[in-house]
Amino acid sequence: MRKRVGGRILHILTDGLLLILAALLAYFIRVGFIFSSDVPFFPFLISALFGTAGALLFLLAGGYYRLHRQSGAWLWVLRIIASISTAGLLAIAYYFLANGVFSRGLTLLVAGFSFCFFIITNSVFSNWLKRQVPNNATLIIGANRLSESIAAALGNDIYSDNVVVGCLDPYGISSSLSGLSVLGKLNKLHAVCDTHSVKTIIQCDAYEHTANIHAFCAEEQIEYFFLPAIRGVLETPQFKPISEKVGIMQFPSGEAKIIRFLRRQVFGT
Numbered sequence: 001m002r003k004r005v006g007g008r009i010l011h012i013l014t015d016g017l018l019l020i021l022a023a024l025l026a027y028f029i030r031v032g033f034i035f036s037s038d039v040p041f042f043p044f045l046i047s048a049l050f051g052t053a054g055a056l057l058f059l060l061a062g063g064y065y066r067l068h069r070q071s072g073a074w075l076w077v078l079r080i081i082a083s084i085s086t087a088g089l090l091a092i093a094y095y096f097l098a099n100g101v102f103s104r105g106l107t108l109l110v111a112g113f114s115f116c117f118f119i120i121t122n123s124v125f126s127n128w129l130k131r132q133v134p135n136n137a138t139l140i141i142g143a144n145r146l147s148e149s150i151a152a153a154l155g156n157d158i159y160s161d162n163v164v165v166g167c168l169d170p171y172g173i174s175s176s177l178s179g180l181s182v183l184g185k186l187n188k189l190h191a192v193c194d195t196h197s198v199k200t201i202i203q204c205d206a207y208e209h210t211a212n213i214h215a216f217c218a219e220e221q222i223e224y225f226f227l228p229a230i231r232g233v234l235e236t237p238q239f240k241p242i243s244e245k246v247g248i249m250q251f252p253s254g255e256a257k258i259i260r261f262l263r264r265q266v267f268g269t
Helices: 002-031 041-061 073-098 104-132 145-156 186-196 207-220
Strands: 136-141 162-168 200-203 223-226 240-243 248-251
Touching (some): 002 041, 002 104, 041 104, 073 104, 136 145, 136 186, 162 186, 186 207, 200 207, 207 223
Parallel strands (some): 136 162, 136 200
Antiparallel strands (some): 223 248
């Protein structure tokens, strides 16, 4: 976890330096490798610092640097807005500092370079963080659509440390599921956990065996997650919600710590 947090801090610092570099590249390309009196360099540099600070604050507020962050279109929207913000804030700050304006071409170059740098740093640090995620072997009890959805959500989250090794079919009905291996019936629980070094169990079925499964997890120091449907089986005060959107909860067992995962799209919403 410390490496991942450190990686995110390094990501922020790198983005800040590259945003300043984007402004300088745009300046020297547009103005030339001279300190022109038409666009004074030092007021421009100070303005670039203001633009960089504003863009980074916007990205932090938008969750761009979270360890478990959303993927897809939202990240592209954040990059586009941050790039435009960098150039826009730079222009505004320059207007007040130098009491002047510069060409729209320079503004567009700053935004374009910023956007390119955002793509590069995101690719580099995302791949690095993915390699830092430890493999937390996860077993799902239940062979149904919900099991498939949970396995797919964990598999699509590159920042999740939960790696689904398979599922147990309590009733021996399903032989295979989409993207999920059926490792046997519930009587194989102990053997499967030993074989795959399971650290987390998510129960999606076989509610009549909840008490036994929880006792097993408590004895083996395995993190135990379940659905609200089995609230009546165990005592209510001991439940701790993980994701209200997903509705998966954890029962404390031993020294196990809460892992926050399944924050999106388990039900395809």
